[in-house]
Amino acid sequence: MRCAIVGSGLASLAAYATLRHGGIEPGDIAVFGPNADPTEPWRMRAASIRQRRMRSESDGHLAPASFPGLAVRESLRRATPAPLFASVTNRYHPSVDAFLSHAEEVRARSGWEQSFRAQRVARVRAVAGGFELDGGGPFAHVLVATGHPGLAKPAGLPEAVHAYEPHEYAPRVAIVGAGMAAATEWLNALAAGSEVVSIRRREPVRRPLNVPRPLFSKRGLAAFHRLAPHDRATKLRELSTPSYPPGAAWDRPLERAASEGRLRVLRGSPEEAQRKYGDLQVILATGFLRGFTHDALLRDLVEAHALEAHDEWIALAPDSTVPALTDDVRTLSIAGVAGQWAFPAADTIAGAKYAARAFLRRICRTR
Numbered sequence: 002m003r004c005a006i007v008g009s010g011l012a013s014l015a016a017y018a019t020l021r022h023g024g025i026e027p028g029d030i031a032v033f034g035p036n037a038d039p040t041e042p043w044r045m046r047a048a049s050i051r052q053r054r055m056r057s058e059s060d061g062h063l064a065p066a067s068f069p070g071l072a073v074r075e076s077l078r079r080a081t082p083a084p085l086f087a088s089v090t091n092r093y094h095p096s097v098d099a100f101l102s103h104a105e106e107v108r109a110r111s112g113w114e115q116s117f118r119a120q121r122v123a124r125v126r127a128v129a130g131g132f133e134l135d136g137g138g139p140f141a142h143v144l145v146a147t148g149h150p151g152l153a154k155p156a157g158l159p160e161a162v163h164a165y166e167p168h169e170y171a172p173r174v175a176i177v178g179a180g181m182a183a184a185t186e187w188l189n190a191l192a193a194g195s196e197v198v199s200i201r202r203r204e205p206v207r208r209p210l211n212v213p214r215p216l217f218s219k220r221g222l223a224a225f226h227r228l229a230p231h232d233r234a235t236k237l238r239e240l241s242t243p244s245y246p247p248g249a250a251w252d253r254p255l256e257r258a259a260s261e262g263r264l265r266v267l268r269g270s271p272e273e274a275q276r277k278y279g280d281l282q283v284i285l286a287t288g289f290l291r292g293f294t295h296d297a298l299l300r301d302l303v304e305a306h307a308l309e310a311h312d313e314w315i316a317l318a319p320d321s322t323v324p325a326l327t328d329d330v331r332t333l334s335i336a337g338v339a340g341q342w343a344f345p346a347a348d349t350i351a352g353a354k355y356a357a358r359a360f361l362r363r364i365c366r367t368r
């Protein structure tokens with residue numbers, strides 16, 4: 002057993018499919034995590050906010066090769082070039098159903114279940130020639146993809162429901178937050194006939210993807226990687242401003258509801274909203290806890306090996322590896338949100354594949 006993936010979500014599946022495509026056999030890979038179905042954590046969150054279309058585009062799929070993307074597949078399936086034309090102008094967003102059914106195909110083809118072990122890992126330790134996971138192993142190459150460490154729930158709101166947990170809409174709702182989940186929830190609640198108070202601290206940025214497009218390109222990334230640690234942390238903080246895509250599909254229903262008095266914006270707290278507008282159902286579109294210190298496994302890893310970190314980020318090499326624990330014979334990589342030091346959009350499908358491909362390249366170099 003040479004490789005291990007810790008975590009069993011989308012980033013894990015992307016890495017697994019990439020390793021398999023690179024010729025590594027299921028018997029040489031162990032995947033540790035609680036989810037036999039790697040789409041489950043994501044699917045539950047997307048279903049809770051009733052997301053129907055992906056924010057990502059044609060290349061937002063989990064297959065190891067970029068081509069064919071989801072637009073090509075949909076064009077072939079529906080026998081129309083429309084998805085391809087939309088893709089050329091960055092207007093193609095696959096449906097959540099299409100994304101998930103393709104993810105299931107990738108999982109079924111990959112041999113995932115042969116490598117999957119239903120086990121959470123508490124401890125990763127560097128040992129000669131690799132890493133022990135909870136004392137087992139050693140594994141020469143380990144990719145940690147443990148996802149977000151939990152939902153962010155502001156204190157003092159015991160009645161509030163998080164947007165990523167199943168919920169319905171009361172006749173009057175306060176939605177806290179201003180990012181993609183909040184915007185989706187404004188539209189959901191309005192469509193359900195509710196009156197909405199949008200509670201926000203900051204005005205959202207309007208951008209198609211969750212970070213500016215250049216940060217998905219080699220050139221944009223090279224500039225990001227040249228930033229000194231302090232500036233890189235500042236940049237990552239800036240990028241965390243809530244955002245959702247521009248476009249009439251968002252604006253029109255919101256403008257209409259505002260003109261009818263069914264949508265109000267409050268720069269304040271849920272308590273202020275309750276005082277001002279009376280009893281409201283509070284929905285927290287406040288995302289996730291931020292920073293590796295909330296993830297017990299990553300915090301322990303950083304402390305045990307005195308790894309370099311800046312604020313909430315573990316310092317990584319541009320190829321998503323932990324420099325102090327990666328050399329000619331072993332690799333420790335981090336994928337998913339905890340990999341933002343290497344790839345600011347680490348918490349996307351594109352980010353998962355960035356880390357996965359670099360991980361495979363490292364393994365190939367040590368073969």
Ligand SMILES: Cc1cc2nc3c(=O)[nH]c(=O)nc-3n(C[C@H](O)[C@H](O)[C@H](O)COP(=O)(O)OP(=O)(O)OC[C@H]3O[C@@H](n4cnc5c(N)ncnc54)[C@H](O)[C@@H]3O)c2cc1C
Binds near residue numbers: 046
């Ligand atoms: C509602 C929503 C919509 C989104 N839409 C898009 C989109 O349209 N396009 C896009 O590109 N991205 C989108 N994203 C981002 C997308 O979720 C992330 O890219 C992806 O889910 C991250 O996958 P992950 O594997 O890092 O985390 P997860 O899918 O959360 O998986 C992490 C896994 O690791 C497990 N784990 C945690 N700790 C341990 C441990 N110690 N040992 C073993 N296992 C552990 C967890 O239980 C979980 O199974 C969206 C996110 C959300 C929430």
